[in-house]
Amino acid sequence: MRPGFTGATIDRADRLRSDPEALAAAMGDWRARVLMLSGLDPVIEEGRLRWASIADAPPKADLVLLGLIDGKPHFVAIPDQPQGTTGRPPHIFGLLAQLPADEMALYGAARAMVEWHMRHRHCPVCGGATRPFKGGWGRRCESCGAEHFPRTDPVVIMLAEHDGDVLLGRGLGWPEGRYSALAGFVEPGESIEEAVARELLEESGVRVCDVRYVASQPWPFPSQLMIACTCRAGGRALDMDATELADLIWATRDEVRAALKGEPGRFIAPPPFAIAHTLLTHWAG
Incomplete structure (x- = not known):
């Protein structure tokens, strides 16, 4: 995959x-x-x-x-x-x-x-104008000489499993029926495993363990590295963060397989080029 x-x-x-x-x-x-x-x-x-x-x-x-x-x-x-x-x-x-x-x-x-170039026309050190260098893979401040390079922000995206079911969420403003894996930015001073556990607890109230890395994906909106993981939930009780999510569900393996095939069901799977689709395919298999 x-x-x-x-x-x-x-x-x-x-x-x-x-x-x-x-x-x-x-x-x-x-x-x-x-x-x-x-x-x-x-x-x-x-x-x-x-x-x-x-x-x-x-x-x-x-x-x-x-x-x-x-x-x-x-x-x-x-x-x-x-x-x-x-x-x-x-x-x-x-x-x-x-x-x-x-x-x-x-x-x-x-x-x-x-998009990175459009966001970094001025130096974050002194505010001076910056110009591209190194074939466009960096910008240099014309005032203080500081050099700046494209950044990629790490984001964990994860599936929590409990008794053969998987936790899925629907974001605010998403199309009706679209569900996906939960995700969130890795914060400073945090490991991938800690970010997975914290994000799931904050967004769903679910405590998890046994975090396992599956795959990664560059996501250019604007520039993240999506780090896909699976983990094991200690229970099914949900306490949803309504400022982040519109809904949470526990889905069966058969429901996930049907959604990945585009068959009618309780939810619609993420598009094939999203790593959530890759992650669900991995889990369903």
Whole structure:
């Protein structure tokens, strides 16, 4: 099982990022391509990402070197001004469902980088303007010289099991019937296992043990590392945090299998490219 947003086959070409001459040559390569975006959304043609000549990049835009595909440099442009919708817009799932796994992964990396650049135009140390460097994989303050690099926030996403059933939740504002694994950010000074236990206790009132890692996934809304785990619940009594969740249910293995197949039932499974789908598939099997 390969989680969504993984499996990109691009050569990230880190060796080029710190070599100004090689980077300039890549930008001047007539074969170089730039990813086309609509705001932050992918532009899709015949089920594939749309690429254009680097000459079609916005004239004032800085470029991020995504890497090499068949030896050809591929870039994404950083808009002069914030573009599109940040976070996870409701229509994005329909767009992502059109892409093959490797292109979804490449788009995810590009989107995360563009959004990071749009959020970090000023230095958090002194407030001065920052400029991209290292092929777009960092920003340097023009006032104090501080260097800043893209960050990824760790998030635990977990299934608690009790007597053969699994705990699922529905977030506030989610589509009716959609349920998924519970999730939350890892806090400073916390291990993955501690974050799993704390988040489940805070959101559901359930105490757990025997935390086991299953898989991970980069999630580009805006940039998290989803860390999927399973664990064992000590009981079934629920005390739901209504500020975070709309509902909680204990689901049977047969119900989970039916939902993963798209069959009518008590709930709808997460989309296939979400790691919650991977986690449920792992648990159901």
